Amino acid sequence: MRLGIVRAGCGLRLALAAAAPMWLGCAPSPSTVPLGLGPLAVAERARDAEALAAAHRKPKGSAARPRVTPAPTPKTPTAEPESVENDAKEENPTPATSDASGVAFEGLYAGDDVAIYRLTGFPEREERDDKAKIRIEKASGDNVGIILVNSADGSDLCELVARVEGNTALIESAQPCFSDGSEGSLEAELTSGRAVLDGDRLKMDAEGTLSVSLPDQDLDGQLTYSFEGKRQ
Numbered sequence: 001m002r003l004g005i006v007r008a009g010c011g012l013r014l015a016l017a018a019a020a021p022m023w024l025g026c027a028p029s030p031s032t033v034p035l036g037l038g039p040l041a042v043a044e045r046a047r048d049a050e051a052l053a054a055a056h057r058k059p060k061g062s063a064a065r066p067r068v069t070p071a072p073t074p075k076t077p078t079a080e081p082e083s084v085e086n087d088a089k090e091e092n093p094t095p096a097t098s099d100a101s102g103v104a105f106e107g108l109y110a111g112d113d114v115a116i117y118r119l120t121g122f123p124e125r126e127e128r129d130d131k132a133k134i135r136i137e138k139a140s141g142d143n144v145g146i147i148l149v150n151s152a153d154g155s156d157l158c159e160l161v162a163r164v165e166g167n168t169a170l171i172e173s174a175q176p177c178f179s180d181g182s183e184g185s186l187e188a189e190l191t192s193g194r195a196v197l198d199g200d201r202l203k204m205d206a207e208g209t210l211s212v213s214l215p216d217q218d219l220d221g222q223l224t225y226s227f228e229g230k231r232q
Helices: 002-026 039-057 082-091
Strands: 107-119 123-139 143-149 155-166 168-171 173-176 187-198 200-211 218-231
Touching: 107 200, 123 200, 123 218, 143 168, 155 173, 155 187, 187 218
Parallel strands: none
Antiparallel strands: 107 123, 107 218, 123 143, 143 155, 155 168, 168 187, 173 187, 187 200, 200 218
């Protein structure tokens, strides 16, 4: 049985092979006209078009802008009231600069003075002047210069340096005074003393030594001086 089917099959294949050129020669040529779209293809294209239109309608998100924090407004400094400043100045007045103690010795004083000379071997001699003058000027540090003025011509007799302590000016070292430097003249040195200022009144007391060279001898002695006057 298998052999018969095989032969039949071979004969059929031969017949189909012989008929093949006929079919190829009689078959129509392929059409150049598109055959169109089936229902599935149309549906897929419709969905794609709808999705594309939806994508165009979707609003584009705007880029996020960084948040800018406004700079703080600088505070305008509040000026202190003028009255407060004036009060502070009144509470802290500028200290006096006349001298370390705050007492102003500087000035011209006029009044009376007395000079007493005591020379060995000679009687005591006293000289008074109701037109005596003393001028006080500022010196270095805490010192002042006490200047005795010649009432006859207004010239300076001598200047004595004194240290200020409160309202007192102290003469603490020997300083020459009452001498003109000529040969045979009386030489005087004030070795100690003080000038006390009470308001505008000045009182001075001092003492010192005397010496004089004569052709036949040298003399020495003591000197006292006092003054009392008022600032001019």
